[in-house]
Amino acid sequence: MFKRWGILLAASVLLVACSEKEKGQEEVDPVEEIIEEVVEEVEVPEAEAAVLPFMAPFTGVGSEKELTQRPVLVTINNHPLARPQSGIAKADIIYEMLAEGSVTRFLAVYQSEIPDKLGPVRSARDYFVDIAKGLDAFYIAHGYSPDAQKMLNSRVVDNINGMQYDGILFDRANERKAPHNSYISKDNVLAGAEKVGASMEIRKIPKFSFVDSIEGIKIGNPASNFSIQYGSGSSFENEYTYISEEGVYERETGGVLTIDKETDEAIKIANIICMEMPHKVIDSSGRLQLSLNDGGRAYIFQAGIMKEIEWENIDGILMPMENGVPAQLVPGQTWISFIPTNPGLERMVTYLP
Template identity: 35%
Template sequence: MRGVLKKSTIALLILLMIIGISGCRADKNLSQEENQGAEVVVIEDPQEDKDKEMNEETQKLEGFEINPLTGLYIDEEVAKRRPVAIMINNLKKAIPQSGISQADVIYETLAEGNITRLLAVFQDFDAEKIGPVRSARHYYIDLAFNHDAIYIHYGGSPQAYAAASDWRSDNLNGLSYLDEIMCWRDPVRKKQKGMYEHSVYTNAEKIMKAWDVVKYRKEAKGEAQGMFVFSEEERQMEGKKAEKVALPFTSKITTNFEYDPGSGLYKRIQFNQPHIDEMNNQQLMTKNIIVQYTEIKHIAGDKAGRRDVKTIGEGKGMYITNGTAVPISWSKANHQAPTIYKDENGNHLEMNKGKTWIIIFPSNRQIKLQ
């Protein structure tokens, strides 16, 4: 009897072992849904995760480089190319302008009379219509040199033509054999009374064709690419409140910016209305505003009332971002050298990444901050 029991017990044990092994195998083959309740202990390696994230980030950035004008990533080939700086008409009669919302940097300063002109600097752009393009003034050539940019204009003052020759400026003049290659006249504007001189336009494709014709150097110089220093972290400065910025160039012309906390950008206002790009019907906006105080005076004996703007030397200024303004200084060693901006401690100004509007402003006038 004991022998029978013993054999039965052994058989039972063997049967239970077989069932257990089969059960284990079955568990391994269970679907993910059937195993959701199972507790799985995974030992993670923080360094492995970090390396994985860095590798994924590197892969995302392959083919991209920093835009020297904004501090943001763009196509690497475009980032290495020289930018273009286009002379833009800013008369009230000439607005709305086209394509300038794609500009990375825009300069503004006085021309003759109670007007300002803009120099729109583009690194990465594909605008189908840019303008109206206007004639050159000599001090805008200095501003194009800041970025080693190709200076684009339609005609120019006697001083501008002399400066372009003396300073060896790489420029594309639409009022030349390049006219049909690089420019066209808006068919509606040119027929309107008093609008013919405000009807010249260009675009990205035509600029590249004209550039190929004149065979100017394509790759940017490193020194000019380092004009701006951008902070890796978003900066909130400690300074004067600057949510509204008014810049009265003369008693009759004032440029305004208003800070938008939602976007962290300044909205541009002129002629008491939003400054609109007709290509997208959007208001111009900028992350940074630099006010560069300097001497601006009329050229003696110039019958057209043209001005001279001091761009070589040094002076004071103001950096405005995120609703705050802080004092800075500027210096430019020669025509071809970039302008250098420094903070109160004499260090290179670290700017927030994004677009910048640079106001070359009369040192005998005051801006208004609110």
């Protein structure tokens, strides 16, 4: 019993001692040394963009696989009642040129990708066929001028035409009236090629040149906003505006943004090229003859800059040229506008504030 009380007493003394020690520590609390920890910033290198092994021959855009699709050239209706068009956002190149009067048409080139729906498809002209031949493209149209009909019937180019395949390969849209309602699908493009025995493997690679960086071409006259005027009205007045944040141009016609009907999104253009060439009226219907072989003056718009260059017909392909070599293009979609020598580039192409 005595031993038990002895142990309890010793424990009580120990607790009191500890308590006194803690009180002392509270009263005399040592000043803590604040040590500032210096953390060295370690630079983490940015991940380099993967270099893709292949390049699309008509756009210069990198690809994981080699693109062996033969180019497809489609006459696209550009009448105001045919807008907005389907599939134009996915074209590699779009040529715009006069048909009759002040009405223009598009020739849309598809090689990187054929969209699911194309159109409205419109009729052929002989110089449309010449462009298709130069590109070795599979050509699609609905209708033709007399000269174009002769060329197509003699198989100057592999082609299918809505005059023979209306309701078979070409479909009519109910929401539009003829001749602004003819469309063709990707599946029917390929089915049509098979029907006429046309190879869809690319056989001719264009010699377009592309820059590695957009910064390398920012030498020229600033031109972030300009217009191309076909005729006197606004229906075929095209205004292009450079979107610096994206490095591309958007396009308006008659004040209406050019969009793809299938996506409802604005088209994005990397290069706009204006090629000046003689135009001649050849019949009472106002049909034209264009001089595609002689070359001439040209403007190129890219990266918010305009340069005066030339164009040449090289092995059938109308090539932008600068100092005797193919002009360097920004990777992406290119629009090429054919400008009549009379009135000429200076009068049809206007800088805007």
